[in-house]
Amino acid sequence: MTQRIIQNSTLPSKSKGHRLKAIEFNYLNDVINDNSIDMEERLGSIGDSDLNNRLTNLESLSNNIGLYESYNLPSGVVNGYLAYDKLLSTLAYHKDGNWYRVSNNEFIYVDQIVFKIDTTKPGTPSDTFSLLVGEPLRASDVYDFNISWGDGTTNDITDNTDPALTHVYDVPGIKTVTIRGIFNGFDWFDHNQTTTDKDKLLDIISWGNYTTVGSAYGSFYNCSNLDVSATNSPNMGDVTSLFFFFGECSQLKYAPEMDTSSCVEWFGAFVACNALISLPNYNFDATTSVNGLRITFKNCYNLEKLPDTLASDALSGDNGFKGFRTAFTNCTSITTIPEINFSQGVDCRQLFQGCTNLTYINFIPDFSSANNLTNAWENCNLTAESIKNVLQGLVNSNIYNLSTSFAGGGNAGHNTWDDTAKTNLNTLTNDRGWTISYNN
Numbered sequence: 001m002t003q004r005i006i007q008n009s010t011l012p013s014k015s016k017g018h019r020l021k022a023i024e025f026n027y028l029n030d031v032i033n034d035n036s037i038d039m040e041e042r043l044g045s046i047g048d049s050d051l052n053n054r055l056t057n058l059e060s061l062s063n064n065i066g067l068y069e070s071y072n073l074p075s076g077v078v079n080g081y082l083a084y085d086k087l088l089s090t091l092a093y094h095k096d097g098n099w100y101r102v103s104n105n106e107f108i109y110v111d112q113i114v115f116k117i118d119t120t121k122p123g124t125p126s127d128t129f130s131l132l133v134g135e136p137l138r139a140s141d142v143y144d145f146n147i148s149w150g151d152g153t154t155n156d157i158t159d160n161t162d163p164a165l166t167h168v169y170d171v172p173g174i175k176t177v178t179i180r181g182i183f184n185g186f187d188w189f190d191h192n193q194t195t196t197d198k199d200k201l202l203d204i205i206s207w208g209n210y211t212t213v214g215s216a217y218g219s220f221y222n223c224s225n226l227d228v229s230a231t232n233s234p235n236m237g238d239v240t241s242l243f244f245f246f247g248e249c250s251q252l253k254y255a256p257e258m259d260t261s262s263c264v265e266w267f268g269a270f271v272a273c274n275a276l277i278s279l280p281n282y283n284f285d286a287t288t289s290v291n292g293l294r295i296t297f298k299n300c301y302n303l304e305k306l307p308d309t310l311a312s313d314a315l316s317g318d319n320g321f322k323g324f325r326t327a328f329t330n331c332t333s334i335t336t337i338p339e340i341n342f343s344q345g346v347d348c349r350q351l352f353q354g355c356t357n358l359t360y361i362n363f364i365p366d367f368s369s370a371n372n373l374t375n376a377w378e379n380c381n382l383t384a385e386s387i388k389n390v391l392q393g394l395v396n397s398n399i400y401n402l403s404t405s406f407a408g409g410g411n412a413g414h415n416t417w418d419d420t421a422k423t424n425l426n427t428l429t430n431d432r433g434w435t436i437s438y439n440n
Contacts, residue, residue: 113179113208114230115201117150119172121225123197129175130166134196136186137165141213145181176205184211185234189218189244204228207256211235215243222248227275233257241265248272255279264290272299281309290315292345293327304333311339323347325372329354336360344369351376356409361386365393373404378437381410387438388421394434395424401433413439 120126124133129149131137137160148154151171155164169175188198201223207230212219216236220226221244237259246252247268253275260282270276284290284307292315297303306328315324324345328334335357342348343366351373352358358380367373377390387406394404414422428434 111180111209112206113183113210114176114205116174116176116203116205117197117200118174118202118225119169119200121197121200123200124166125168127169127172128166128197129169129177129200130197132161132163132165134188134190134198135160136188136196136198138185138187141184142182143184145179145183148178150175150177174202179208183209184213185216186219187217188223189221198223199225201226204230204256206230207232207234209235213238215239215241216245217241218244218247220246220249224248224250227251227253228256230256233259236260237262239263241267242269244268244271246270246273250274253277258282260284266290266293266296268295268298270297270300271295273303274299274301276300276303278305279303279307281307284309284315292323294323294325294347295329296327297331298326298329299331301330301332303331304335306331306334306337306340308338310337311341315341315344324351326350326353328352331358332356334358336362339363340365342367342370346370347372348376349374350378352380353378355380357381359383359386359410361389364389364396366397367393367399368397370397370399370402373402375405377411378405378407379409379411380406382406382412384412384416384418384421387412388418388424391421391424391428395427399432403435404437406436406438408439411439415440 117129119129124130137143139160141160143160144158146154146156147165149167149169151169153167155162155167157165188196188201190196190198198221201220202225204226212234216239223246226249233256239260240262242260242263243265244267246255248271250272252273254277255270255273257280263283266284270279293310297306324342325347326349328337329350329352331352332355334355336359337352339362345367346369348367348370349372353375356379358377359382361382373394377387382390390406414425417425425436425438429436
């Protein structure tokens with residue numbers, strides 16, 4: 001990115017030639033319409049209260065103004081510079097020699113990781129927070145960061161075993177912790193369920209330069225009190241595995257935007273995220289080797305809509321940790337699904353079991369690789385037309401001697417099926433050795 005400043009100077013001719021000075025923000029929307037303006041604009045020194053009062057007017061500049069890529073300050077930069085960072089989707093303000101991110105009327109360093117904890121939650125003693133117990137910092141990663149504990153204490157950390165990663169507070173309670181520097185992610189996954197401080201983690205306020213490479217294995221697994229209020233995104237572009245990434249984060253309502261273009265393993269990524277309402281359209285099909293969605297969304301009771309990007313030709317699966325086994329079990333708020341390509345899915349048992357509001361399957365699914373579809377549609381709410389589509393898909397898939405279920409829940413009874421559905425049922429049960437249960 002070219003670094004330049006437009007400071008009390010005229011804009012390029014195609015931007016109408018207006019002069020930039022300490023002008024009102026609502027005027028800038030008419031002035032700045034040139035995508036070549038990729039740095040900050042000098043707006044003059046303004047008070048913090050004025051800045052916060054005028055933020056709404058500045059959101060319209062998101063396509064035109066960017067922040068310094070390196071965040072290094074050029075000579076001559078003084079207070080009063082406001083910028084929009086297109087990568088982090090956040091406003092930033094230059095004040096007293098530093099760039100700050102504007103969030104909830106607070107000034108936060110743009111590159112700063114910010115999270116909130118409650119020391120009194122289960123884990124280490126109630127006046128303590130530890131990033132050592134259970135090794136939430138990955139031993140294989142590089143660390144060189146400064147951590148501010150929210151009580152005026154700071155430490156410089158270069159080793160994931162540094163005893164300074166355990167901090168004792170004079171006054172227990174809710175604290176805001178900040179990290180600046182090289183920090184390559186958490187690892188809260190605990191096979192043995194020994195005591196860690198994962199339950200003390202309340203909120204990710206800003207992802208800053210949070211970076212994970214390769215596996216994000218269990219990053220926030222079972223952080224039972226965690227939600228994410230950050231409006232920016234973690235750097236996940238090189239992550240190949242989201243194994244239990246947010247698994248069992250029962251308070252997580254909205255998953256963050258993330259670059260998942262390199263991810264091939266989604267096993268348990270959001271399993272038992274009971275409060276999860278929605279998901280971004282993650283990239284499920286940028287590679288040719290996405291290995292299924294086993295238990296990925298199981299028990300996401302409040303998830304109302306699956307990402308449209310699940311309609312992918314890249315999804316595959318086998319009988320192990322991969323495949324589609326229980327992928328959407330008990331997603332009780334889902335009413336319809338996108339046109340998912342299941343053609344490479346081997347183990348698809350209990351696929352939509354317990355999806356009590358799943359009503360519409362408006363496509364003919366392909367299960368030509370499946371060797372297990374046990375109870376795949378049990379206790380759903382499928383219309384007769386949806387059941388017909390599934391039965392047609394099973395016939396077209398040309399597989400033999402399996403079992404499945406359309407019984408229970410609000411699934412349309414056999415007496416409401418049309419002749420095509422009944423014929424396909426007979427083909428499967430009489431000619432191909434299937435066992436299929438259903439409501440009468």
